[in-house]
Amino acid sequence: MKRTMNRVILPAVVLMLAVLAAAPVLAAVQVVATLPDLGSVVRYVGGDDVALQVLCPGEMDPHYLPAKPSLARKLAKADLLIYNGLELEVGWLPQLINKARNPDIRPGSRGAVDCSAAIDDLLEVPGANVDRSEGDVHPLGNPHYTLDPRRMVKVAKYVAERLARIDPGHGQAYRERADIFAREVAARLPEWESVTATARQDPIIIYHRNWAYLVDWLQLSVVGEIEHRPGIAPSPRHVEEVIVAGRDLGHLLVLAASWDHRHVAEEVAERAGGVLVVVPAQSGGKGGPADYFSLIDTICRDLAAGARKAEE
């Protein structure tokens, strides 16, 4: 009995302990990204060195993601939490972090990565007198910077540094992939800007200010907003004002996200004599753009198609 113990059980126990001890070393860095576009960048920068999960489905407006405890399960084992910041996820991320009970990703810890820290040229940062008469404004600035590929280059480099900090062994690989991402963006920018050349000269009515950074990048000419106070349904009177403002401008485009209320956008486009362009505002989701580059491709292509239709 004692011999069996020595020859079989002890080596088995030692082997099991060795496997368990080695497991964390072998495992990829566990990363959770709140948004699909951030996830796309992490996938690009992290490659096979990270295991990625994304919280918000592509077709869901990230302002209103339900804080399902099942999402907290994904956070429970995360080494790194990559989030948008600027209070975009304030309605659900704090609850999920609390539910996850993972001290490694609490705000302020090494594993909590607020990507807005990489953006040094935020738009629509309200002054000290901001209040909710302006709707559900984001008091730290417009958080939708992911729709500008130039700013996403900054995010990619920031993510690479934060990955390198937690996984120094692959630090060089992360930085190199972030550089490749930057070069890919730089290579595609002229094409995206060229494709949208006509749309950039057309007047545009946007549904929600989530397009602010796209507008800033492509220098679109916004003449109105259907949802002029964020988070507040537009009143019939305001919709009428937007229609009047857009009418007779010629070649008018109405830009809405796939989750916006289409019938309102349709009414504005129809009565103002414009063309409705409904595009996904983030990658992922069923039938949606597979990754970040596909997303920007889709938005630019559909804007261009809308501009062509407006000219007809």
Added chain:
Amino acid sequence: MTFKAILSAVACCLLLAAAPLARAQGGASSTATGISRLMNPSLSLNALLLGQVSRDIPTKAANQVDLQELEAQFAAVVDPFWTARVIVAMHPEPGADGIVLEVEKAMAEYRNAPRGFGLRVGKDHLDFGKHNPLHTHALPFVYAPLGITAFLGDEVMAATGVEVAWNAPLPWWAELKIYATNAAAEVLDPESRDLAYGARLSNLWDTSDYSTLELGFSGLTGPGAARADLPAGRWNMYGADLTWKWVSASRTGGPAVNFTNEVLLPDPEFNLGDPLGFYSHLQYRFARQWWLGLGASVARDALNEDGATGESPLHTLRQVKANVTLTPSEFSAIRFEVHYDEEKDGDFRDLGAYVQVNFTMGSHPAHSY
């Protein structure tokens, strides 16, 4: 004016004064003054105003317009070790002169517990069932369902103690909470030196990308509330709840459904009748800003408020209710509601109508899923 009312008024003034005082300090250095707003807790105030009329109950309490509740909430990270939240609620007390001030929550949560574990100390709503942890302004109807209030009392069960939570490593979301508190909760005996003990196990599955099914089990035991007409004894209660939620992914503010069912099985040591509480709530968002609510509730063999003065100390109550809620934003709502309550095989019945206005100022943390 009673001492409590004066105290309440002073507390209100202090709470409301805190914000402008902090703002006035602006970016001034705290080195010289020793006062800084930079570390102030986030502060929010929620007010519930209620107008109600009753066809069958002639009392002023059932036919009036009044403040239903005012809730002040403070939340902050205390230090590298603790996060804390304090809620002070103020509401008119039926039969009392003035407004009652109540500390509903004064709770600190340890930030550095090992992965999967949580530790909370302080006063909080007991984690029993689905309904008890809700704050008044988060209730899906104007009042808690009869199947709950008949056994847990009109107020939520809140008590001071310690709670340990654990996320069980199962293929679905499973959370176990175990707590020990004093017996200050309304249905228990606050004079008792004995503690109350409770546990809750929540399980949640994704039934699709946009829907979930939650199944919870709860248990609680503590010293029973002293009533002259009843024998003393330990008060035990068990509960189960089943909730299905669905939200449309395709449209912001699109259709959504919350369907919650909860059953309570009080099992007091003195064993009167066969008590059971039950409610079923259905909420449906039928337009971006509009919710429809339907509810039904039963309290079987609940204790008569008048004790043994009637023929039987027990009675069975039934309730149905419906409401429509307009939510212009996340920070305000107006609700129109009707209730019909009746006592089975008894004389009591009541048809009531309610209008409730709900608004929130400041930085109010999002409510639980």
